[in-house]
Amino acid sequence: MPDSTPNEESCVGSPAHKTTPPGSPSHRALEILSTTPPGSPPSLRLSLLSLNKPDTLKSTSNPTSKVEGNVFAMDKKLRQNKPRLLLMGQRRSGKSSITSVVFHKMPPQETLFLESTTRIQKDSVRSFMDFQVWDFPGQLDYFDPTFDTTEIFSEIGALVWVIDAQDDYSDSLNRLTTTIINLQNTFPHINVEVFVHKIDSLNEELRSDIYQDIVQRVNDDLSDAGYINPNITYHLTSIYDHSIFEAFSKVIQKLIPQLNTLENLLTVLVNNCGMAKAYLFDILSKIYVASDSGPIDMEVYEMCSDYIDVIVDITDIYGYERSHNVVLGEQMQEAESSVTVHDGTMIYLKEMNRYLCLVSVIKNDEARDKKGLIDYNCHIFQDALNEVFARNWEKDKAVTNGNGEQQADADANADAASA
Ligand SMILES: Nc1nc2c(ncn2[C@@H]2O[C@H](COP(=O)(O)OP(=O)(O)OP(=O)(O)O)[C@@H](O)[C@H]2O)c(=O)[nH]1
Structure with missing residues (x-):
């Protein structure tokens, strides 16, 4: 199984120097472009301290029943192990194409030559968060008694059901509703994500009709079976545009x-730097991990996503090899790049750690002229972010000598082997 972790050595090091170290008087820099009263401490740190508490999947109910026991087990396993994304759906609906394009950088046209999956394909993705993607063969009946359904579904993060919108999807909907009904008894809290897939050759009207039809039929079938308001989210997707990345995000x-x-x-x-929008991207998959609270503009999102490709491509050609054991001294270790496009919009990219990068769009003239300040604010954000994740790779980074990196690689290989 390939390790989908992005390679730290593929990052371009900026020749710029680190800005003023944290703790210096210019910590106030965050306030210059903002309305924060002068003298306030950096609000990023405050947000971090007040919000950095795990808050999902808590249950205080009696764990003795089977269902509640499963909720507890899921909670514990999701925290300790790698959550699983199960990709299911009919044959040729596009499951393997989705994993190949999103996690293996396969050009969409090449998926035409993919062979049908005959056994469960397990991908282990090592990134800011480790997770697994299991691609199920379309014809597989996982409720067959020979399959251990508890083993398959117990560590599940989400069930992604792929429907070929260009084909007759009646059978797929029947299987989807049967699956949900079967899972209701033992795993009622599973996130079901329906990808209404291959929408690229459908016009807007047809997309909307098919989408409505699928939602309606699934809801009707489930309510006939006694399930009202099931926990299902629908996405319109295609591997030929950004919609698949948006949906996976x-x-x-x-x-x-x-x-x-x-x-x-x-x-x-975003508020402090006068940015129009900011995304935190996983560099390898271009899944965006989070964005600010402003509305998502698909055009801006696509621009940011494309910009990552530009930087990664340039890095592949011109980037330098970083030796694990060499201290870089004053030089910044992170890639950083900005470009101003035809309408004056600036796209600003900054690597946050070996897995994540920040890409923001700046339209405000005043903000654009204060790039040094934006750099500085992004450093504060970076510190906060790395505290939030507080991961092994950060410990490795701190160990600039010794075998920290090799140990991390050994761990990665061990994980990949066991997956
Ligand atoms: N037009 C279009 N074709 C797609 C899209 N996604 C996948 N395909 C095509 O759908 C066909 C089947 O894709 P696969 O990924 O092999 O389907 P699968 O669901 O993994 O199939 P099984 O392995 O048999 O279960 C391929 O020819 C893909 O090129 C899409 O978004 N749009």
């Missing part, structure tokens, strides 16, 4: 316990 975000914290941090950053 939404699925992954539900699994991040720190999502509220991240969104608050980004909102503070």
Whole structure:
């Protein structure tokens, strides 16, 4: 199983120097572009301290019943283990294409040559959060007594049901509702995410009709079976545009316990820097982990997502090899880049750690002229972010000598082997 972790060495190091160290008087920099009263402490840190508490999947009810026991087990396992995304649906609906495009950078056209999946394909994704993606063969009946359904569904983060919108989807809907009904007894809290897929060749009107039809039929079937307001989210997707990344982002975000914290941090950053929008992206998959509280503009999102490709491509060609054991001294370790496009909009990208990068859009003239300040604020944001995740890779980073990196790689290989 390939390790989908982005390679730290593929990042471009900016020749710029680190700005004023935290704790210096210019900590007030955050306030210069903001309405925060002078002298306030950095609000990013305050947000972090007040919000950095796991707040999902808590249950105080009696764990003796089977269902409640499962909720507890899921809660515990999701925190300790890698949550699983199960990709299910009919044959040729596009499941393997989705994992190949999102997690393996396969160009969409090449999915035409993918062979049908015959056994469960398990991908282990190592990133800001480790998770697994299980691609099920379309014909598999996982409620067959020979399958251990508890084993399959117990550590599940989300069930992603892929429907080919260009085909007759009646059978797929029947299987979907049967699956949900079967799971209701043992795992009632599972997130079901329905991808109404292959919408690229459908016009707007047809997309909307098919979407409505699917939602209606699933709701009707489930309410006939006695389930009102099932926990299902629908997404219109295609591997030929950004919609599949957008949909996967939404699925992954539900699994991040720190999502509220991240969104608050980004909102503070955006407000203080005069940014129009900011996204925190997973560099390898281009899934966005969080964004500020402003509305999502697909055009801006696509621009930010494309910009990551530009930087990663340039890095592949011109980036330098970083030796694990060399101290970089004053030089910034993070990639950083900005470009101003035809309408004066600035796109600003900054690597946050080996997995995540911040991409923001700045339209405000005053803000654009104060890039040094934005750099500084992003450093504060970076510190806060790394505290939120407080992960092993940060410990590795701190160990600039010794074998920290090799140990991390060994861990990665061990994980991949066991997956
Ligand atoms: N037009 C279009 N075709 C797609 C899209 N996604 C996948 N396909 C095509 O759908 C076909 C089947 O895709 P697969 O990914 O192999 O389907 P699968 O669900 O994994 O199939 P099984 O392995 O048999 O279960 C391929 O020819 C893909 O190129 C999409 O978004 N739009």
